[in-house]
Amino acid sequence: MTLTEASFWTGMAATAAFAVTAVAAIKNRGVDLFGVLVLGAITAVGGGTIRDVILQQPIFWVQNLSYIWVALGASAIAFFGRSLVTEGQTYAILLYLDGFGAAFFAIHAVDTVWKLGFGLPAAPVILGMITAIGGGLMRDVLAGRPTLLMSRELYAVPLLFACSLFALILTLALEYQAAGAAGCVALSFLLRAAAIHWNLRMPRWLLSK
């Protein structure tokens, strides 16, 4: 398996994880199967769509419909197995998979945008963040949930930290691009996993109140 293939299959797994976590997140909101498919797919591909619109590049899921089929299929499976995916133990595992998916999407986007030389160094980081959290923000707005910006959950900060570090590596030591990418995905995931495991939250003095 080449690196490109590995990246493709990781992206597919991350897409499925995003969709399934979305379905688990929107239970009890009066959403029907149609809404589940729409919100699952938006969560999975919405952030990357905004990224490609801002980049003015072809939309990734139009180029390769596998992302849509996987997002819709995973959402449908999650809908019919919703008593399973919203169950405590399974949902906890989903949170970790979602954290890994977000880390992968974010760092992969920073890498792609950096290679395009697009608004270095800030735009790759911003577009990496949009790729990872944009779909979830759209889902929450459309489902009438408070967005993650209104919670103290440590979801986005590990991503921002890892994306910024990766941008620094690409600026200072481009020869470590591959190792840096892997390391930053791992870092982001580990920080998020620590936040899930120990229920870490933003300290109160960093709240705007």
Next chain:
Amino acid sequence: MTLTEASFWTGMAATAAFAVTAVAAIKNRGVDLFGVLVLGAITAVGGGTIRDVILQQPIFWVQNLSYIWVALGASAIAFFGRSLVTEGQTYAILLYLDGFGAAFFAIHAVDTVWKLGFGLPAAPVILGMITAIGGGLMRDVLAGRPTLLMSRELYAVPLLFACSLFALILTLALEYQAAGAAGCVALSFLLRAAAIHWNLRMPRWLLSK
């Protein structure tokens, strides 16, 4: 009247129907005339705008400002005649017109996107759905209303069924494109009309609860 002209005038009528229904839908939300114009216009042209942005084609209402003038004019008329358009009997007629407009916009978009060969077969269906319901979703989010994804109303499902059937016709029997388009608009409208008339809703087992 040529087919293109008939299509243009149908689009204008559908634009007006979308705007007027939007104004009726947002009464009692503390919106003023400015908000009515904005939300009426967004409902009427918002979905098509997202479609054109994803297609990376010129925005349809920039190419032909008639859509904007009709949307704004219909919204203003609906605002000043709001005691009429929100009245039971008139509002019911509006719902049927809106259902026809959504069917027309959706199938017309599937047809247009299919001719561009853009992400066949899934992207035309997705963009058809975005064209028909995207503006209404934006309106509800901006007006602080629950979106249609959070209701059991049968609004989007008839559209999805008709768009998918039309994509199947275009795949298997492209020579029936014109008849298929007309038939799928009629099918979507009739399903929606049945849902309005008999107050049909999504069955409970298709709800995510």
Next chain:
Amino acid sequence: MTLTEASFWTGMAATAAFAVTAVAAIKNRGVDLFGVLVLGAITAVGGGTIRDVILQQPIFWVQNLSYIWVALGASAIAFFGRSLVTEGQTYAILLYLDGFGAAFFAIHAVDTVWKLGFGLPAAPVILGMITAIGGGLMRDVLAGRPTLLMSRELYAVPLLFACSLFALILTLALEYQAAGAAGCVALSFLLRAAAIHWNLRMPRWLLSK
């Protein structure tokens, strides 16, 4: 200082004013420093981003990252000085600065879009309004606040009046473009300042209730 330089620095000041006002507006919504940076930056550059996406032109802040740095810097300063910026007297000053920023952004966008010959005469006015209020709408939706479309506040109407007048000047008397731009910024600002000072609101008969 050339006119282009003056325009650039005014844009920077307006960007900072938008970001700081945004931070003051979202206090008490449980937003943390990350959310403050995101929402401050979206408020400052979000409207212009939608404008550039619809124009299918390069995104302004990707071309010149100063807008992002100023927006993030101003948001961070406002976060740490939030007891100051939300204090009555300072907040009142911020409202005036924000009103000036919105007037400048709107008229500047009308001017730019007009020069592109893009959908004259309606599209420049629409894109001017999107530039000025689009970021604030996104902020309110993401922060779960009622949008300005649901308030009787006279925020957008002065902008619409000035943008429309400027479009009229550009149509009828293009030779007065520079003076017209300055006059329309001043007009929009003065109307907004009057609305803030005397707490003017939309008259009740212009409400959709």
